[in-house]
Amino acid sequence: MSNPRWTQRPEGSTWGDFGPDDQLGRLNLLTDAKRLQGVAEVQTGKAFCLSLPLDYPGGNGLNPNRHPPVLRPTTRSGGVNYNFLFRRLIEGATDVLSDDLAILHLQYSTQWDSFAHAGGLFDVNGDGVAEAVYYNGFAAGEAVVGPSSAADVGVPATNPQATAEAMRGVSTCGARQLGIEHMAATSVQGRGVLINLRKHFGDGRTLIGYEQLMQAMQADGVVVEPGDMVCLYTGFSDVVLGMNRQPDSEALHNACAVLDGRDERLLQWITDSQLAVLIADNYAVEAYPARQAAVACCAQLPLHEHCLFKLGVHLGELWYLRELADWLAANGRHRFLLTAPPLRLPGAVGSPATPVATV
Template sequence: MKRWLKRPEGSNWGDFGADDQVGRMNLITPERRRAALAEAREGIAFLLGLPLDHPKGQIFPGRFPPRLAATSAGADRPMYDWTPSGGATDVVNDDRVTMDLQYSSQWDGLSHYGACFDADDDGIAEHVFYNGYRSDTHFTQPAEGVAPHAHALGIERLAQTCVQGRGVLVDVRDAGTPPHGRIGHAALMRAIEAQGADVAEGDLLCLYTGYGDLLLRDGAGVNRVALAACPGLDGGDPALLDWIGRSGLAAICADNPMVEKIDGLQRCTGKAMLPLHEHCLVKLGIHLGEFWWFGGIAPWLAAHGRAHFLLTAPPLNLPGAVGSPATPIGTV
């Protein structure tokens, strides 16, 4: 049975197949991956992720830093500085972690963000995700003793693509329009042109806003005025959304919390609070990377007159999760 009779305007549902679950990652073909490998000319690798205990506090309610603990060796004995009985000389440390999967540097899976949309064309809006997958059919909802699970669009689908392609870094630290620092289509095009970047189909666009630098320096205690000065994409700009659709981008990755910049979570009747999330994750299957860090690779690229590099950034291969920590690597 077809999951939808009507798809959202401007979406690509069905274009990669009725059962597709990775969206525009399909555009990173073997040929494009080989071309991306050619960008690794010097063999120098840069870490593009924050430490997973950053931003060292709560920026989003309900998301907490990782909590490490020792695993148990039995009888309430932690397996830390542990030696087995019988006189063996082994000394073992073993630990575990409890963490929120979207606390630090992360990928938003296509199962992370959906929309209320009348996919049945019957006047009643359903809770739908990319390619028409639905909350009531393709997700196990959390309940007492029941863990949530995305049976479609889980983050393991992204992991299976290996997420390796050509990264395009655009420094947008001075591109935002006052007073809110939003970057619309015109401002983004100026930044791309000024830096000689070529954004092509299948590319992974990386936006250097400076936010990650502040978090690495100051954590969640960073001055709010300084944070407000860091820009983000303007999801309310139709020209920007149109360009994202036409560009063929496989993903957008930024060093800020949401890629897009909004004035708080305003609940507007009939509209998405996060229009860029809706456009990318729901309509087009474009994954979003958040809380990345470009403070190491950006100066190197600028000094060498380059904007492109090999980007490798698979998420955790964790079936059923809707997001994942990431440890992205940029190789030049």
């Protein structure tokens, strides 16, 4: 198998399996029939919001590069467009208007990772030179384009040209391929399956490999079929909520069950199960930092590499799953209809989400 962008692909990857220019990966398994399977799980009509408030976890203790959202009013007629009296423009008008904007780190809270979020160094041409590429061989610097330096991010004082282009809707950087908008266009709707790790492993930090995952699934009778969207409930987001926007970084990094990205049998199960997406209520889905690898040079986020880079499996992080998990456990169920599109924001490498589970 070959491709205009690569002559060899990573071992165990799905590059090219869904077509030479595929940007959806395992979302191709969310067929009409799969959506009908999800709809068939709706028995009561009860719905659950699976998003944290987007100003959680608070601060930047989980990731120093990500900060809480900032809301600001837009301006109008030289003033603030909050509680704006329309009669200032039209005599006798009774309208009172408010309008705002957000400065938003797209992967701060409940989120999706696009395939442009995590790539790898790989010798796509077979010439002995590893290149920076993403899923399906899309190249860094071509498919995913960043500014030349931090000074070019678009701050008006340092880069008026970039700011002017942004005002016109011209993207100066971002994902030209593999952006989150491709995920959004599929609607991300189908059958969700919840695995309740907290029930079996409690609130302490526990590395979950293949054996532990199978133990939990078999105990609860959970079955994952091709195209299912798998949600892992660990209790991590419950701990985050309990900290009331003042996260204790050390406590969070030592809380709850988390997948062991170094477990090769676990990674193989993700491959063999043909799950469509993998979701958790924790940060990163996998343990970070990962266990020390047997070789000196390897991915520091091995599950990200396996899912986003090799398989084309989107990752969902920091979802709120407690109420859904409690209801499913009380009713002897683990399947539901899941609807979870990201923002249809062209070029974004990640996105907040407000997923809905319907039972």
